[in-house]
Amino acid sequence: MASSNLHIVVVTTLVVVASMHFSTTTAATSYLVGGANGWHLPSNPHHYEEWAKGKKFVKGDQFFFIYKKEEHNVAYVKRKEDFDKCNITAVDYVYKSGGVPSWIFNEVEIVYFICTIHCAKGQKVVIDVKAS
Numbered sequence: 001m002a003s004s005n006l007h008i009v010v011v012t013t014l015v016v017v018a019s020m021h022f023s024t025t026t027a028a029t030s031y032l033v034g035g036a037n038g039w040h041l042p043s044n045p046h047h048y049e050e051w052a053k054g055k056k057f058v059k060g061d062q063f064f065f066i067y068k069k070e071e072h073n074v075a076y077v078k079r080k081e082d083f084d085k086c087n088i089t090a091v092d093y094v095y096k097s098g099g100v101p102s103w104i105f106n107e108v109e110i111v112y113f114i115c116t117i118h119c120a121k122g123q124k125v126v127i128d129v130k131a132s
Contacts, residue, residue, distance in 0.1 A: 028060035028104075033125060038066035039074060039115070045122030057129050062104045065113075069098025072115045072123065083112035083126070086119035105129045 033039055035051055042048065065074045075091040077083045082090035094116060095101045105111060108131050115123035 028058075028062065030062045030064065031055070031057075033063050033065050033113075039072055039123070040067065041072070041115075041118045042122045047122060048125035052125060052127070057105075057127055058132050059106050059108065059129060060104065061129070062102055063127060064100050064102045065095075066100050067098060067115075069096060072117060074101055075114050075116050077112040077114055080110070080112065083114060083124060086114060086124065088114070088116040088119070091116060 033051070034042075034048060044050070067074070073094050073096045075088070075094040077087070077090060078092050079090065081087075091114070103111075105127070107129065109129050111127040111129065113125050113127070117123075
C-alpha cells in the first residue's frame with residue numbers, strides 16, 4: 001500500500017512538472033484522470049463526472065491514468081450508448097498492464113473510457129475535447 005501511494009505521489013509530481021513546462025510552451029494541459037487518487041473505484045459513483053465538470057479539455061491535452069493492474073484497466077468505448085450501459089463487449093481497446101497509460105487527443109471529439117471491472121460502480125469518464 002505504501003509503495004502504491006509513493007508511486008501515485010511520484011507520478012503526480014511528474015505530471016505537475018510536465019504540465020508546468022507545457023503551459024509555458026504550448027496551450028496543452030496534462031491531467032491526472034480522477035485527480036490525486038488516480039483511476040480507482042470511486043466511493044461516489046459520480047466522482048469522474050464531477051472531476052471533469054468545469055474543466056475545458058482541448059486538442060493537445062494529455063490524460064494520464066494511474067491504477068493497479070490487478071484491480072483495474074482502462075478501456076476505450078466508441079459509443080455513448082455503450083458507455084452509458086457499461087457494455088464491455090463494445091470496448092474498442094483495453095489497456096490492462098497497469099503503469100501510467102496516457103492519451104493525447106488531437107481532434108475535437110468526445111471520448112469515453114471505462115474500467116471493464118468497475119464501470120457499473122462509476123469508474124468511467126467522458127473526455128469532451130474542444131478545439132481551444
